[in-house]
Amino acid sequence: MMFRILNARWLAPQVRWIEVEAPRVARHHKPGHFVIVRVRDGGERVPLTVASSDSKTGVITLVVQVVGATTEVLCSLETGQHIMDVVGPLGKPTEIEEFGHAVLVGGGVGTAVIYPQAGALKAVGNRVSAVIGGRTKEYVIFEKELGEYCDVVYPCTDDGSYGYHGFVTGKLKELLDKPQEKVGAVLMAGPVPMMRAVAEVTRPYGVKTIASLNPIMVDGTGMCGGCRVKVDGKMKFACVDGPEFDAHQVDFRELADRLTSYRVEEKIAWDRLHGEHECKLAEAERRCASQ
Amino acid sequence: MSRPIAGGRGDGIERRACSPATAVAGEQGTRQWRVMDSGENEEEQDMKPSERMKIARQHMPEQEPLVRARRFTEVNQGYAPTTACLEAQRCLQCKDGKCIKGCPVGIDIPAFVAAVSENDLHKAADILFAANVLPGVTGRVCPQETQCEAECIRGKKETPVAVGYLERFVADWAREHRKDLFTPPPPTGKKVAIVGSGPAGLTCAGECAKRGHQVTIFEALHIPGGVLVYGIPEFRLPNFIVEAEVETLRHRGVDIQCDVVIGQTYTIPELMESEGFDAVFIANGAGLPIFQGIPGEHLKGVYSANEFLTRVNLMGAYRFRDGEADTPVMRASQVVVVGGGNTAMDSVRTAKRLGAEPAILVYRRSREEMPARIEEVKHAEEEGINIQILTNPVEVLGDEHGWVRAVRCQRMELGEPDDSGRRRPVAIKGSEFDIPCQVFIEAIGTRANPLLTQTTPGLKVNKWGYIEVDANCMTSIRGVFAGGDIVRGSATVILAMGDGKTAAGAIHRYLMNGK
Numbered sequence: 002m003m004f005r006i007l008n009a010r011w012l013a014p015q016v017r018w019i020e021v022e023a024p025r026v027a028r029h030h031k032p033g034h035f036v037i038v039r040v041r042d043g044g045e046r047v048p049l050t051v052a053s054s055d056s057k058t059g060v061i062t063l064v065v066q067v068v069g070a071t072t073e074v075l076c077s078l079e080t081g082q083h084i085m086d087v088v089g090p091l092g093k094p095t096e097i098e099e100f101g102h103a104v105l106v107g108g109g110v111g112t113a114v115i116y117p118q119a120g121a122l123k124a125v126g127n128r129v130s131a132v133i134g135g136r137t138k139e140y141v142i143f144e145k146e147l148g149e150y151c152d153v154v155y156p157c158t159d160d161g162s163y164g165y166h167g168f169v170t171g172k173l174k175e176l177l178d179k180p181q182e183k184v185g186a187v188l189m190a191g192p193v194p195m196m197r198a199v200a201e202v203t204r205p206y207g208v209k210t211i212a213s214l215n216p217i218m219v220d221g222t223g224m225c226g227g228c229r230v231k232v233d234g235k236m237k238f239a240c241v242d243g244p245e246f247d248a249h250q251v252d253f254r255e256l257a258d259r260l261t262s263y264r265v266e267e268k269i270a271w272d273r274l275h276g277e278h279e280c281k282l283a284e285a286e287r288r289c290a291s292q
Numbered sequence: 293m294s295r296p297i298a299g300g301r302g303d304g305i306e307r308r309a310c311s312p313a314t315a316v317a318g319e320q321g322t323r324q325w326r327v328m329d330s331g332e333n334e335e336e337q338d339m340k341p342s343e344r345m346k347i348a349r350q351h352m353p354e355q356e357p358l359v360r361a362r363r364f365t366e367v368n369q370g371y372a373p374t375t376a377c378l379e380a381q382r383c384l385q386c387k388d389g390k391c392i393k394g395c396p397v398g399i400d401i402p403a404f405v406a407a408v409s410e411n412d413l414h415k416a417a418d419i420l421f422a423a424n425v426l427p428g429v430t431g432r433v434c435p436q437e438t439q440c441e442a443e444c445i446r447g448k449k450e451t452p453v454a455v456g457y458l459e460r461f462v463a464d465w466a467r468e469h470r471k472d473l474f475t476p477p478p479p480t481g482k483k484v485a486i487v488g489s490g491p492a493g494l495t496c497a498g499e500c501a502k503r504g505h506q507v508t509i510f511e512a513l514h515i516p517g518g519v520l521v522y523g524i525p526e527f528r529l530p531n532f533i534v535e536a537e538v539e540t541l542r543h544r545g546v547d548i549q550c551d552v553v554i555g556q557t558y559t560i561p562e563l564m565e566s567e568g569f570d571a572v573f574i575a576n577g578a579g580l581p582i583f584q585g586i587p588g589e590h591l592k593g594v595y596s597a598n599e600f601l602t603r604v605n606l607m608g609a610y611r612f613r614d615g616e617a618d619t620p621v622m623r624a625s626q627v628v629v630v631g632g633g634n635t636a637m638d639s640v641r642t643a644k645r646l647g648a649e650p651a652i653l654v655y656r657r658s659r660e661e662m663p664a665r666i667e668e669v670k671h672a673e674e675e676g677i678n679i680q681i682l683t684n685p686v687e688v689l690g691d692e693h694g695w696v697r698a699v700r701c702q703r704m705e706l707g708e709p710d711d712s713g714r715r716r717p718v719a720i721k722g723s724e725f726d727i728p729c730q731v732f733i734e735a736i737g738t739r740a741n742p743l744l745t746q747t748t749p750g751l752k753v754n755k756w757g758y759i760e761v762d763a764n765c766m767t768s769i770r771g772v773f774a775g776g777d778i779v780r781g782s783a784t785v786i787l788a789m790g791d792g793k794t795a796a797g798a799i800h801r802y803l804m805n806g807k
């Protein structure tokens with residue numbers, strides 16, 4: 002199968018907006034779902050969030066950050082080019098409930114995950130706020146789009162170049178501390194350290210907190226167990242049992258550690274892509290030997 | 293030493309027959325061959341049983357163990373035509389071939405073997421394909437020793453006819469030399485959806501297409517074949533063999549749509565209601581890997597066999613270093629695999645090929661109880677796999693950076709028989725010891741994947757989540773059939789194919805007569 006790219010553009014440095022023709026995925030996509038993409042022959046299978054979908058036009062939107070060789074190749078594709086495989090929608094959709102006031106927290110491309118959630122939460126009558134973070138102003142994405150669904154959007158930047166000066170956790174804590182905000186639930190997606198920190202912020206308040214996890218995946222259908230995460234001390238497969246879990250029960254340390262499993266190989270792939278022929282294999286070998 | 297027989301089929305294929313005349317006691321390689329003309333062929337047919345009995349089972353040529361243990365190319369090299377012919381002559385042509393009963397798809401084994409001995413490979417192929425759409429696969433992976441070859445009369449006293457090797461020989465010949473002579477049947481106008489392209493799905497597709505139904509296979513992964521391509525390694529079953537068999541199905545009009553997960557992309561009710569399918573066959577395999585549930589399974593370097601094999605076979609991770617694949621797999625100097633089935637054998641032999649020294653297999657029962665095919669165990673040992681029986685892992689130990697550094701194991705002894713009639717392994721107190729390793733692979737089985745069943749209201753499953761079917765493979769939903777591992781639990785390729793075939797017959801009756 003080949004999936005045509007209808008529109009590709011940069012949203013922020015190293016973050017690309019890619020609209021893909023995938024009618025079957027679009028028809029059934031719900032907030033919280035993801036897809037697995039294989040960019041080219043011989044390519045890896047990587048999970049990506051579906052930021053939005055239109056069942057009428059059959060188009061889905063992926064928001065992709067360049068974090069390694071595969072995402073770099075994907076982000077180099079232009080409008081009119083094709084992605085080899087797109088399979089989905091995968092995972093369980095977000096459980097959309099009436100929380101009263103739902104606060105969405107997005108870090109980096111994680112903001113793409115909370116975007117469709119915002120629409121769904123609003124549709125069932127929630128008051129919806131979004132706290133979105135980026136290193137600097139140009140890394141804050143989806144502010145305008147979120148504005149369509151949210152009652153308030155709070156952009157945050159690490160350097161204070163835009164919006165709230167500080168991490169999303171700081172802004173979130175302010176909201177939690179205001180009794181009139183009556184925060185009923187927090188839904189979040191972003192880098193693991195952010196999610197871990199958010200979980201710790203909400204824990205003392207006893208507010209329901211849901212995290213969308215991003216472990217390494219292969220098939221995305223429950224067949225390999227590579228995506229296993231520990232939730233409440235039990236092993237779960239994020240691709241079929243998740244990817245959303247109660248953040249207060251997730252072992253984020255383990256998740257962060259497992260994400261480093263292929264560090265060396267990722268570096269090899271990156272160097273290869275960038276034409277650096279110096280061989281890192283010896284390094285990989287040493288790692289094996291020294292373990 | 294052989295020449296084409298004049299007046300052959302003009303297809304460039306040498307039709308010749310071999311004679312055991314000078315070959316009886318001879319070792320392979322020193323044997324002399326005599327070409328017979330068609331008159332002699334007749335005579336050959338009438339070979340006396342005593343003559344046949346004198347021929348010893350022909351050895352399967354294999355790559356040298358130490359060479360193959362470093363490569364992914366196929367271990368078994370296949371019979372040469374002359375060897376195949378000689379092996380075929382060992383068959384006593386029993387009137388009621390017991391072997392046929394041993395074959396889950398009922399191949400007319402004596403007939404195809406006779407055709408091989410007469411060197412009529414076209415005929416042999418016709419007989420094979422009539423019963424089995426994937427002979428190139430089954431000839432390589434069937435546990436013949438418990439099926440056809442277990443029933444073979446010659447096996448009662450000495451060694452059975454090498455049915456599997458002959459099957460493989462004919463299938464390989466057919467792939468090289470024969471165009472698919474398929475004439476499309478008149479279309480029935482009925483549409484059949486098949487979920488999953490493993491052996492059950494492929495077989496059902498082929499059989500339904502033969503009957504004129506329009507068949508679409510939906511496959512979750514990006515290439516078809518199921519376990520045949522993601523699980524079973526290239527050195528046992530090269531992917532191109534599966535590709536060729538899949539190509540044959542496409543040629544027969546079967547539409548294969550990859551990247552579709554039934555239960556997510558479509559549900560079964562949608563297939564029947566909005567997508568216009570008249571019947572569905574579910575063959576999505578067992579799938580979900582089981583972990584032992586011991587401490588340390590989160591460590592980097594712990595794999596399920598499914599993940600390890602999928603990375604290597606489906607994603608080609610063994611070519612990552614050459615830059616030909618983007619998916620990595622952890623290579624380690626020491627690897628431990630737990631399990632005793634084919635999956636465990638495949639994992640440990642794959643680890644060996646990726647450079648593990650030692651590659652160790654631990655199994656908690658005794659050797660006799662290993663479910664793996666005998667040939668795999670033999671091959672593994674020749675390749676230097678260290679097999680430790682009556683040994684069970686109890687913990688995976690990690691270093692300060694979260695990488696596996698060893699597996700703690702316990703020695704076991706055999707106690708009273710359990711429900712399965714096998715003697716229960718009991719841990720020996722105080723026998724714990726550590727095996728250093730950097731990769732630990734669990735190959736202890738799979739369970740039913742609920743992805744599809746939980747989105748199909750009214751579909752009856754048993755307490756383990758496997759789909760319940762009647763003798764015709766029909767599920768609790770009319771028009772929806774199921775077979776293979778999702779019904780049987782982890783079984784075999786040929787049993788999955790048997791289900792595919794039974795289901796196709798039942799689907800046909802259902803579509804044509806409504807029952």
Ligand SMILES: Cc1cc2nc3c(=O)[nH]c(=O)nc-3n(C[C@H](O)[C@H](O)[C@H](O)COP(=O)(O)OP(=O)(O)OC[C@H]3O[C@@H](n4cnc5c(N)ncnc54)[C@H](O)[C@@H]3O)c2cc1C
Nearest residue numbers: 488490491492512518519554576577634776777783784785
């Ligand atoms: C490593 C290994 C080695 C083995 N070795 C042998 C051997 O030597 N001999 C032997 O006889 N047996 C062997 N087996 C067992 C044998 O492979 C299985 O019994 C057989 O493949 C089962 O066939 P199946 O068609 O039921 O399912 P599978 O082969 O599992 O195929 C199921 C297919 O369905 C797809 N699928 C799953 N869910 C969905 C969905 N929701 N929608 C769409 N598609 C879906 C899967 O991706 C897969 O392609 C081995 C198994 C393994 C894992």
Ligand code: SF4
Nearest residue numbers: 395430434439440456
């Ligand atoms: S299909 Fe399997 S069981 Fe049947 S004859 Fe061939 S090898 Fe034997």
Ligand code: FES
Nearest residue numbers: 221223225226240
């Ligand atoms: S990605 Fe393989 S089981 Fe989840």
